[in-house]
Amino acid sequence: MKISEILEKKRTLSFEVFPPKKYDEEIDKLYDTISKLKVFKPDFISVTCGASGSNRKDNAEIAGHIKSLGIEPLAHLTGGPSSEEDILNSIEALKKNGVDNILALRGDKPVDYASEYCKTFKHATDLMKFLKYKSDFSLAGACYPEGHSECDSLYEDLKHMKEKEDAGAEFFITQIFYDNNYYYRLVQEARRIGITKPIIPGVMPLIFPSSIKRTKEMCGLTIPLEYRNMLEYYKDNPKVFKEIGINYAVYQIMDLIAKGAPGIHLYVMNNYKTAEEIYNRLEHVFKELF
Ligand code: FAD
Numbered sequence: 001m002k003i004s005e006i007l008e009k010k011r012t013l014s015f016e017v018f019p020p021k022k023y024d025e026e027i028d029k030l031y032d033t034i035s036k037l038k039v040f041k042p043d044f045i046s047v048t049c050g051a052s053g054s055n056r057k058d059n060a061e062i063a064g065h066i067k068s069l070g071i072e073p074l075a076h077l078t079g080g081p082s083s084e085e086d087i088l089n090s091i092e093a094l095k096k097n098g099v100d101n102i103l104a105l106r107g108d109k110p111v112d113y114a115s116e117y118c119k120t121f122k123h124a125t126d127l128m129k130f131l132k133y134k135s136d137f138s139l140a141g142a143c144y145p146e147g148h149s150e151c152d153s154l155y156e157d158l159k160h161m162k163e164k165e166d167a168g169a170e171f172f173i174t175q176i177f178y179d180n181n182y183y184y185r186l187v188q189e190a191r192r193i194g195i196t197k198p199i200i201p202g203v204m205p206l207i208f209p210s211s212i213k214r215t216k217e218m219c220g221l222t223i224p225l226e227y228r229n230m231l232e233y234y235k236d237n238p239k240v241f242k243e244i245g246i247n248y249a250v251y252q253i254m255d256l257i258a259k260g261a262p263g264i265h266l267y268v269m270n271n272y273k274t275a276e277e278i279y280n281r282l283e284h285v286f287k288e289l290f
Pocket of ligand 1: 048202
């Protein structure tokens with residue numbers, strides 16, 4: 001089923017998981033996590049894909065497993081350094097596994113990339129156009145509330161977001177953010193330039209002190225001063241730190257829903273407990289407003 005059709009009818013709850021590095025050793029654990037996530041009745045579960053595309057077979061198998069549990073999978077697919085043939089093989093595997101929805105991405109470039117790294121699929125839109133031409137998948141795109149790190153301005157980035165919609169994106173999922181105002185500004189500016197498709201906010205609780213630095217470095221994200229001060233104050237107490245992170249995500253979600261977000265995408269990173277803690281605190285919100 002097309003996720004965009006679900007979005008026309010209701011607010012969606014979704015989770016994101018990633019293929020384990022040691023696939024054979026850890027896949028049962030991931031499948032156990034996915035079975036537990038099913039209890040929360042997600043509208044879809046997305047499965048990430050490596051930037052180079054090396055784990056696409058795992059990605060397709062996990063998506064197929066999600067489908068077999070009666071949950072709609074959203075398979076991430078990165079163009080990155082792939083050839084057309086690589087992508088054709090991937091879409092065949094995804095089709096065989098019953099996947100209908102693809103989040104089409106360029107993927108992060110390696111630090112030492114050569115200029116011809118993304119030769120065929122330079123940007124997500126190149127992959128989207130190819131997928132539209134060669135298949136009938138329903139497509140989604142990524143977007144960035146604080147602007148993408150490679151772009152000079154949010155407005156330049158928004159222009160490329162509009163190109164994604166024109167290339168066939170039926171909805172968007174955002175990069176994580178810790179100040180909801182960035183999401184509200186993105187939605188407002190997107191609508192102003194004619195982007196009409198749903199923009200689902202991505203939420204990821206900060207539950208480990210080590211993730212503060214990584215989050216800021218990897219994604220260039222702003223952590224509001226008050227929240228940063230709290231994290232700093234509690235960083236030597238892992239249990240309290242985690243509790244603060246979960247509560248902050250709960251606050252973000254409540255605010256996003258109150259202001260009309262079309263869904264919530266939880267980056268649970270294969271951590272079932274995180275999803276459970278958030279769900280339990282917001283059980284009535286999810287049951288009555290989704
Ligand atoms: P693009 O849309 O190509 O954008 C990349 C940069 O190029 C942006 O600055 C954009 O403004 C600019 N740009 C776009 N089009 C043009 C153009 N025509 N001309 C000039 N500039 C242009 N990464 C993974 O490796 N695997 C994953 O599974 C994964 N999942 C993700 C899921 C979500 C929801 C999000 C938000 C990100 C995810 N990423 C993933 C990270 C993503 O791949 C990186 O952020 C990557 O750097 C950009 O991907 P994109 O698809 O947005 O690329």
